[in-house]
Amino acid sequence: MNPTHPLLPRPIGPLKVFLYRQALNFWPCIRRSGGRVVELAPDFTRIVVRLKLSWRTRNVVGTIFGGSMMASTDPMLMLMLHRILGKPFVVWDKSTVTRFKRPATRTLHAEFVVTTQALEEVHRVVAERGEADFTWTIQYKDADGLVHAEFDKTLYVAQKDFYKAKVAARSAGPRLEAG
Secondary structure, eight states, rough: TTOOTTTTTOOOOOHHHHHHHHHHHSSSSHHHHEEEEEOTTSSEEEEEEHHHHHOOTTTSSSSOOOOHHHHTTTTHHHHHHHHHHHTTEEEEEEEEEEESSOOOSSSSEEEEEOOOOHHHHHHHHHHHHSEEEEEEEEEETTOOOOOOOOEEEOOOOOOOOHHHHHHHHHHOOOOOOOO
């Protein structure tokens, strides 16, 4: 555990941070979106993704394609929470609500942050209920701080034992027969 907060994992070293960031950038869903992870905190509480306007990210009207914005942000919070919470928990991306605010013709950055307050809430609520949904708002901003897109990312978090019991109960339930 991290000595700065008991709920955070032990930070990884600079070489592992570099290698993990490179692996994320090589991952097809990130690489093909045009996004790049440019910052990764050693305790996985912060990731910054950069998305440049290029021939790969340009749409028919000359702005950054919305699909590139969406794809480059998609797995980040799930990966962060999965790493921070560890093996006793199950984390799934559940949904994303997208709001495009203005066309993007310049490089954008999205910052993903899991605060200790949010982490404490996740632990508290999941300890009470066994499972819960949590929503984070992520913004793609340009260098002037103008927001070009917002994403409300909803993640499902459960205690692994609770989740396994839920899945087992669901699969043991009555099945509808076709016909």
